[in-house]
Amino acid sequence: MLNIVKDFLLNLFFILLPIFTIPIWIEQRKVPKHIKQHLLTIFYSFVIILCITIPVGADKVSIFDLRQIPLWLGSLYRGIATSAFLCLVTIGYRSLFEGVGFFVTAVTSVLVMGTSIVLSKKFLQLPSKHRISLATALSAFSGIITIGLAELFHGIPSPSVLLSLTYLLVQPICMFIACSLKEMVYHNIALRKRMIRAEKMEAVSHLAASISHEIRNPLTAARGFMQLLEQHHLSPEKRRQYARIAIEELDRAEAIITDYLTFAKPAPETVEKLNVKTEIERVIDFIRPLANMNSVEVRATLAPFSIIGEREKFRQCLLNIMKNAIEAMPNGGVLQIYVSIEKRRVLIRISDTGVGMTKEQMERLGEPYFTTKEIKGTGLGMMVVYRIIESMNGTIHIQSEVHKGTEVSIYLPLSSSHLPQEVRKAKKIFAVL
Template identity: 45%
Template sequence: MAFITEVMIMNILSIFASLFVFQIWLERSSHIRYAKTKAIFGFSAISILWCMVFPLDKFDSFILDLRQVPIIIGSLYGGPIVAVGLFLLTLIARYIFFGADGYLTFLLMYLLLTPILIYFSRKFLQLTLKRKIIRSTMVSLGFSLFILVIITLFNSSHLDANLLLKLVIFPPVSMGMIIYIVEIVLNNYHLRQELIKSEKLAVISHLAASISHEVRNPLTASRGFMQLLQQGYTSPEKMRTFLDIAIKELDRAEGIIQDYLTFAKPAEDKKEAINVSSEIKKIVEILQPLANMNSVELDFSLAPYMVFGERSKFKQCVINVAKNAIEAMPEGGKLSLHIERKGDYVYLNVSDTGVGMTKEQVDRLGEPFFTTREKGTGLGMMVVYSIVDSFGGKVKVKSEKGLGTTFTILLPMYKNAVEVIG
C-alpha cells in the first residue's frame, strides 16, 4: 500500500510539474494560439508518458494509472487536434510499454473517450470555473466507471476497496484539483496581462500631456518666424536664417512625435537579417552634421555581424543613443561606436566623453519622464529600451560624472551568420 501511495504521489506531482513549466512558458512565449496548442500537447504528452512508466497497479491485461487526467485536461483545453494527437500518442506508447496483451480492450475504451472529449472541448473554455470542474470530473468518473465495468466482467475477484480507490476515487478527485489549479494559473496570467496593458495606457496618457507641451513650443516658434517672413521687411540673409530655424523646430516636433508613436504603438514592420556594420555606416552619415555642429569627433570600428529584427527600429535605437551622447558633450568631445562579438551576442558600444551621470541617474534610465537634459522628455531612452527588448537584447550602461558614458547594446546574433562587408 505504501508503494501505491508513493506512485500516486509521483503521478500527481508529474502533472503538477508540467503545469508549473507551462506557466513559465506562458509568461515568456509569444502567445500565438498555434504555439499554445503545441505547448498543451507537449506538456500533456510528457505527463501521459510519466504516468504510464509508473502505473498505480497491474493485473491480468489491465494497467491502472493516471494517464486519463492529462489526456482529458489536454483535450479539453487544447481542442480536437490535441485530443486526436494524445489519442495516437497513447496508442503507440501503450503498445511499446505493455505489448499487445489487452490492447483491443484498451483501444475500444479510448475510441469511445476521444470523441466525447472532442465534443466537450468545443465550448469548454467558455464555461465558468465551477462548470469546468464538474464537467471534467464527470468525464473522468464516467471513464473510470466504464473501466471498472470491463474489469469486473473479465474478473470480478479484483473488485475491492483498493481498486475503487485507485480507479474510481483518485482520478476524478485529482482531475478536479488540477482543473482548479489550471484555472488559477490562467487567471493570474490574464490579470498580469491586463495590469501591464493598463499601466502602459496610464504612461501613454501622461506622456500625451508632455508631448502636447513639447510639440507646441517648436510649432509656436516656427509660426513666429513665418509671420516675420510674411511681413516682408527682412533681408534675404535673415530670411534664410528664419527658414533654417523654422525647419529645425519643425524637425524637432516631428522627432518628438515619432518617438511617442514608436513607444505607444510599435509598428509591425518587416523583420529581416540586418548587417550591423552597414547600418552603422549609414547612421554615422546621418549623425556627422550634428557632430560637426557640436565639435564632436566621430570614431567607429566595424565588424561583419548580423542581427535579426526591424531595420528602421534598429536605426532609430542607435540614433537615439548617439544623439544623447552628442548632446552630452556641449564643449565638444569624442563619440565612439564599436562593434564586437561575445558568445552568441553582438555588442554595440556607444561611448562619449561628456558630462556623465551619477549611479542614481543611470538606474532611472528608460523610466517615463526621466531625463538628464533640461529640454528633454525621456522618450528617446524609453524607445531605446523598448526596441532593444523587442530584439531580445539588453542594455548596459556605465557612466561616471565628468568622465563620460558608455552604452552597451547586446543583441542576439542572427544564426551565427557572418557577412563580409564590401
C-alpha cells in the same frame, strides 16, 4: 498502502509536468497556434503512455493508473480531434499489455470521446470554477464505470479491492488538482499578456502626448511669427529676424518627428562598414561650435576600428550623446571621447564634467517622455540613442554622479575584417581543430 500512494503520486507527477512546463515554454518561444495544438496533443499522449507503463497495480487481472486524467484534459480542453487521437493511443498502447482490462479501457475511452463530442465547445465557455467541478465529476464517473465494468465482466479479486477503492478516491482528487493547476497556469499567462498590453498602451499614450505637446510648441511659435510678418510697419531687419525664428521652430519640429520615427523604426536600412574614428571626427566637427559657445574643451583619443551599421543613425546617436554632455556643462568643462577594444567589442566612451544625474534620474533615463532639461528637452534624445544602439546589436552603460559628471560607454560588435591580429590567429587555430 504507502507503495500504492507513492505510485499514484508518481502518475500525478507525470500529469502535472507538462501542465506547468509546456504552456510556459510555448509562451516564451511564441510558438504558432497550430503547432501549439499538436504539441499539447503529443505530450498528453506521452503522459498516457507513461501512466500505463508505470501503473499503480499490475497483475494478470487488473492494471490501475491515472491514464484517464490526461485523456479527459485533452478531450475537454483541446476538442474532438485531440480526443479521438488520445483514445486511439490509449486503446492501442493498452493492447500491448497482458490482462483482461483491455475491454474496459476501450469502453471508457469511447465514453470519454463521446462526452467530448457533446461538451467540448460548451466546456470552454464555462467559468473556471465550473470547468474544474465538471472535470472532477466526469473523472469520478469514469472511475466508477471502470471499476463497475471490471467487476461485471472479470470480477475483482480480494487483494485488489483495497486498490480499487483507493483508485475511486484518488482519481477525482488528482483530477481536481491537475485541472485547478491548469486553470491557474492559463489564468496567469492571460493576466501576463494583459499586463504587457497595458504597459505598451501606456507607453504609447505617454509617447503620443509628449510628441504632440512638443510639436505643438514650435508650430505655435512659427505660426505667431508668420502672422507678425503680415504687419506692414515692420522693418526689413525685423522681418528677417521673425522669418529666421519661424524657420528655426519648424526645424525643431522636424527634428522631433525624426527622433520619433527613429524610435519607431530603428533597424538600419542601408548597412555598411563604418570607421569609428572617421565618424566620431565628423560629429566632433559638427558639435564644436556648440562646445565653444559653452566653453567646453573637446578631447578625443580615437582608433580606426570598423563596425557595421547605418551611417546617419550612428552619427545621430553620437550627436545626441555629445550634445547632452555639452548642455550638462553650462559653465564649461571637458568632453572626452575615447575609443578602444574590450572583449572583442568596440568601446566608445563619452564622458563629461557636468552636473551629473541622481539615481532616480538614471533609472528613468531612456524613457520616451523623460528629460533632465527644464527648457529645451523633449525626452526623445536618449530614447533614440538606446534604440539605435540596440538595432546595431550593441549595449550601452551609463555611470553618473551629481556635480561630478556622466560617463556613457557604448559597446558595439567589431567588424570581422578588423579583428586584432591575435584574435584572427586564434580563430584560424580553432577552425583547424
